[in-house]
Structure formats: C-alpha cells, structure tokens
Amino acid sequence: xxxxxxxxxxxxxxxxxxxxxxxxxxxxxxxxxxxxxxxxxxxxxxxxxxxxxxxxxxxxx
Numbered sequence: 001x002x003x004x005x006x007x008x009x010x011x012x013x014x015x016x017x018x019x020x021x022x023x024x025x026x027x028x029x030x031x032x033x034x035x036x037x038x039x040x041x042x043x044x045x046x047x048x049x050x051x052x053x054x055x056x057x058x059x060x061x
Contacts, residue, residue: 012020 012022014020
C-alpha cells in the first residue's frame, strides 16, 4: 500500500504475488514502497503503480 496522508489508494490483487495500486493524488507528498518520494506534477490524473512480491507479509491472499 502506498503511504501518504490524505491520498486515496485503491489496491487490486492480480494473484498471490501481484498487486496494483491506483492512486488518486489530492495534495502533498506520496511515498513509494521504500519511502522514496514520488514527484506528482499533475494532480488531475490518477497514478498506477505495480508491484511483484517474491516474499513478505504484503502478499495478496
């Protein structure tokens, strides 16, 4: 799940190891999975992030 106060995030599981996040940015900073800041220049569009997990607690069930 993306981090970011006040940010709308919808997460969809695509399988046990696959996840896609659709972010509707409203303001401020959005951080990726590792804490890096994503540069949002247009707050009128959604952002799609995809992640493949090899292991960990964040796997889709």
